[in-house]
Amino acid sequence: MNITWHRSLTEDKKKLIFGNETEDSLTKAYDKKRTVHAGGKSTPLTPEDAGREWMKASMQPVSGEKLVYVNVPFCQTRCSYCGFFKNFAKPDMMEAFTNGIVREIEDCARLPHFSTGNINAVYIGGGTPGALDSEQIGRMLGAVRNSLPLANDCEFTFETRTFQLTDEKVDVCLNAGVNRFSIGVQSFDTRIRRAIGRVDDGETVMKNIERLKRINEAAVSIDLMFGLPYQSESDYIEDILTAHSLEVDGMALYQLNVFEDGRMNSQIKDEKLPKPASTAQQALFFLKAHQVMQNLGYLQPSMAHWVRDTRDRSLYNRMSKKGTLMHAFGAGAGGRTHSHGYFTHMALEPYLGMVNAGRKPIMGMSLQADRHRLHSLITYQIDCGFLRLNDLDAEAGFSLSEVFEPLFESWRKRRMITLADRTLKLTPSGQFWYVNMAQSLIDVLEIAYDSEYSPAAGRVAGQN
Numbered sequence: 001m002n003i004t005w006h007r008s009l010t011e012d013k014k015k016l017i018f019g020n021e022t023e024d025s026l027t028k029a030y031d032k033k034r035t036v037h038a039g040g041k042s043t044p045l046t047p048e049d050a051g052r053e054w055m056k057a058s059m060q061p062v063s064g065e066k067l068v069y070v071n072v073p074f075c076q077t078r079c080s081y082c083g084f085f086k087n088f089a090k091p092d093m094m095e096a097f098t099n100g101i102v103r104e105i106e107d108c109a110r111l112p113h114f115s116t117g118n119i120n121a122v123y124i125g126g127g128t129p130g131a132l133d134s135e136q137i138g139r140m141l142g143a144v145r146n147s148l149p150l151a152n153d154c155e156f157t158f159e160t161r162t163f164q165l166t167d168e169k170v171d172v173c174l175n176a177g178v179n180r181f182s183i184g185v186q187s188f189d190t191r192i193r194r195a196i197g198r199v200d201d202g203e204t205v206m207k208n209i210e211r212l213k214r215i216n217e218a219a220v221s222i223d224l225m226f227g228l229p230y231q232s233e234s235d236y237i238e239d240i241l242t243a244h245s246l247e248v249d250g251m252a253l254y255q256l257n258v259f260e261d262g263r264m265n266s267q268i269k270d271e272k273l274p275k276p277a278s279t280a281q282q283a284l285f286f287l288k289a290h291q292v293m294q295n296l297g298y299l300q301p302s303m304a305h306w307v308r309d310t311r312d313r314s315l316y317n318r319m320s321k322k323g324t325l326m327h328a329f330g331a332g333a334g335g336r337t338h339s340h341g342y343f344t345h346m347a348l349e350p351y352l353g354m355v356n357a358g359r360k361p362i363m364g365m366s367l368q369a370d371r372h373r374l375h376s377l378i379t380y381q382i383d384c385g386f387l388r389l390n391d392l393d394a395e396a397g398f399s400l401s402e403v404f405e406p407l408f409e410s411w412r413k414r415r416m417i418t419l420a421d422r423t424l425k426l427t428p429s430g431q432f433w434y435v436n437m438a439q440s441l442i443d444v445l446e447i448a449y450d451s452e453y454s455p456a457a458g459r460v461a462g463q464n
């Protein structure tokens with residue numbers, strides 16, 4: 001462990017980790033967002049090793065907190081900013097998928113890895129799970145509920161857009177035990193919605209949310225985005241105020257990422273869409289929204305998520321950042337055992353081929369980084385807006401805070417953090433850059449162990 005790691009950094013590494021010396025840390029602390037999620041590097045296994053590891057893991061009972069993620073890879077239309085689209089919703093494919101996922105869940109449920117311990121949160125995501133018809137939704141949710149050991153207070157989230165979300169589908173979800181809806185709204189402004197490929201107009205979305213709230217059987221959390229094409233700061237704040245007036249239980253406020261190789265970037269380059277806000281402008285949107293949410297009395301369980309009171313627990317999102325063990329089902333789903341990460345086949349043909357042959361449809365597996373527990377502690381706490389140095393030192397087994405001191409000092413000077421009682425807290429400008437900051441801490445940790453370590457420099461923000 002080299003605690004003078006900062007003395008031998010190359011200029012490139014220094015820039016990635018420390019960012020820019022500036023008085024205006026909100027808009028200029030770093031040039032842009034480096035990655036979508038902070039994390040360490042894992043080591044991919046060969047297919048033979050993956051097969052062996054999976055056999056071993058699936059036969060081992062597990063205890064402690066657990067999550068379930070189900071990926072439904074269908075959408076009725078394709079949104080231009082999205083990196084998650086897989087397949088258009090075709091009835092025959094969705095029927096085959098439903099049969100497959102029910103079998104996958106029921107087969108897994110017989111193995112000790114899946115049948116032991118209680119599951120604290122289930123997230124049905126995608127894609128758009130609401131693209132399935134109500135009978136298919138009922139069968140899929142029934143398999144989760146009846147085959148897996150859900151804790152009594154398990155958070156059971158169904159993610160969907162409001163498009164084609166019929167009363168019947170909502171009833172099926174509620175009857176199967178769904179207690180949280182996560183609704184992708186992005187914006188209530190019809191012009192902005194249409195520009196990014198959403199279908200319903202703003203009025204229809206509002207009516208659907210009112211309907212879910214009126215039923216009063218599940219928490220309703222919505223996603224809003226800032227920095228969208230055509231969106232001004234006041235449009236964004238208007239969206240927040242609309243959501244507030246609808247009395248949603250939670251709001252996830254996400255920064256638009258224009259991926260360099262994404263569809264939206266091509267549309268912008270071809271002048272089919274206007275340039276959206278730059279990262280620096282997004283920072284100003286962020287600050288304004290932060291002030292509005294605080295003034296409205298919302299609580300902030302994590303950097304992008306605000307809750308009206310305690311009904312939206314947002315358990316899945318928080319626990320997944322902690323590195324909690326996660327069972328993955330469906331096509332293109334990512335999960336983890338205590339020591340490995342894995343993902344299932346994205347394409348339906350191999351996914352169904354393996355499931356129908358009675359095999360877990362694993363496409364790849366990797367050994368988690370050596371210090372993955374420390375990485376998770378860092379990403380989880382930073383995503384909550386703080387870092388407890390005593391927790392860090394206890395997990396490391398020595399004074400890791402000394403290793404981070406040059407970075408802390410640089411952030412403190414730029415007013416991105418405060419540090420008191422051995423707890424670091426992110427200021428609003430630190431909160432805007434929280435992903436870069438968590439990634440920098442992980443990079444420093446790795447460089448202190450190995451000076452040759454190369455920090456990842458993802459290509460995320462095409463909007464700059």
Ligand code: SF4
Pocket residue numbers: 074075077078079082083084085126127128161184
């Ligand atoms: S509905 Fe969701 S997953 Fe599907 S394309 Fe739009 S944003 Fe992506």
